[in-house]
Amino acid sequence: MSESSTSIIVVGAAGRMGSRIAALALDDPRFALAACVVRDGSSRDGEPLAARAASRSTPPLVLKNPKKALENAVSCHCVIDFSSDAAVLESIAIARASGAALLVGTTALSDRSVAALRDESRHRAVLHSANTSLGVAVTIDLVARACRLLGDGYHCSIVEAHHIAKKDAPSGTALRIADAVRHAGHTLNDDQILAMRGGDVVGEHTIRLAGAGEYLEITHRATTRDLFARGALHCAAWLRDRPAGWYTMNDVLGLPVRS
Ligand code: NAD
Numbered sequence: 001m002s003e004s005s006t007s008i009i010v011v012g013a014a015g016r017m018g019s020r021i022a023a024l025a026l027d028d029p030r031f032a033l034a035a036c037v038v039r040d041g042s043s044r045d046g047e048p049l050a051a052r053a054a055s056r057s058t059p060p061l062v063l064k065n066p067k068k069a070l071e072n073a074v075s076c077h078c079v080i081d082f083s084s085d086a087a088v089l090e091s092i093a094i095a096r097a098s099g100a101a102l103l104v105g106t107t108a109l110s111d112r113s114v115a116a117l118r119d120e121s122r123h124r125a126v127l128h129s130a131n132t133s134l135g136v137a138v139t140i141d142l143v144a145r146a147c148r149l150l151g152d153g154y155h156c157s158i159v160e161a162h163h164i165a166k167k168d169a170p171s172g173t174a175l176r177i178a179d180a181v182r183h184a185g186h187t188l189n190d191d192q193i194l195a196m197r198g199g200d201v202v203g204e205h206t207i208r209l210a211g212a213g214e215y216l217e218i219t220h221r222a223t224t225r226d227l228f229a230r231g232a233l234h235c236a237a238w239l240r241d242r243p244a245g246w247y248t249m250n251d252v253l254g255l256p257v258r259s
């Protein structure tokens with residue numbers, strides 16, 4: 001690990017997102033993987049992360065349950081949690097033991113977990129984002145700006161498309177975009193948020209502002225789920241040198257922070 005690389009601990013490392021974050025970090029000299037944490041009782045507890053990964057780290061990197069991660073705490077710059085609501089308190093404890101910033105990408109957090117994260121942000125840099133795509137954060141900012149500039153004479157609608165297996169509709173991202181539209185003073189009825197499900201579409205959101213004689217569209221297309229993992233690593237590198245506080249994706253991108 002070089003002096004400048006950002007060392008991370010991944011909580012939820014056996015999951016879809018966590019395993020991609022760990023794999024991308026291992027392939028990127030700007031990051032060092034300090035530990036990988038799996039659910040207590042996981043059959044993967046104690047397993048080497050992967051033959052290649054294990055051979056590159058000394059001692060070999062094994063998946064640990066949260067208790068073992070705390071007992072053998074290693075220092076790092078940022079704990080990245082993509083797991084479940086139940087893990088948030090454990091991730092806070094691991095970040096404390098590691099002297100690290102905390103990035104939580106886990107969605108659908110309980111009020112109790114969000115309150116615990118807010119509280120912890122008095123002691124370390126904390127960012128919770130249900131969407132760590134940098135492009136989505138910029139899209140939301142562009143939409144808010146367009147709404148403010150064009151005013152209520154332009155009618156807003158949001159169309160989103162996702163793969164057939166996606167359970168929620170409309171997507172959490174569509175709801176965040178809708179929130180930004182309304183926050184910008186625009187009227188947006190729920191029936192103007194349309195969700196399409198089919199095929200293997202990773203994620204597509206189009207925001208249309210239609211006025212007299214013209215319409216404007218802003219579209220974000222996700223082509224791989226890795227964008228969330230890459231965005232999470234980008235956020236971790238940004239968070240590592242921040243003072244204690246509560247941060248958002250807008251802070252990471254230097255965009256205006258909405259009240
Ligand atoms: P997943 O089910 O594949 O992985 C979650 C992993 O967390 C599982 O391996 C599970 O065993 C593990 N886990 C659960 N409790 C744990 C604990 N206490 N300690 C350690 N590990 C624990 O799910 P996923 O697709 O990887 O998504 C994980 C979370 O990230 C979900 O909340 C999802 O909605 C969210 N997500 C966020 C973004 C984003 O951009 N922020 C993108 C995709 C998914």
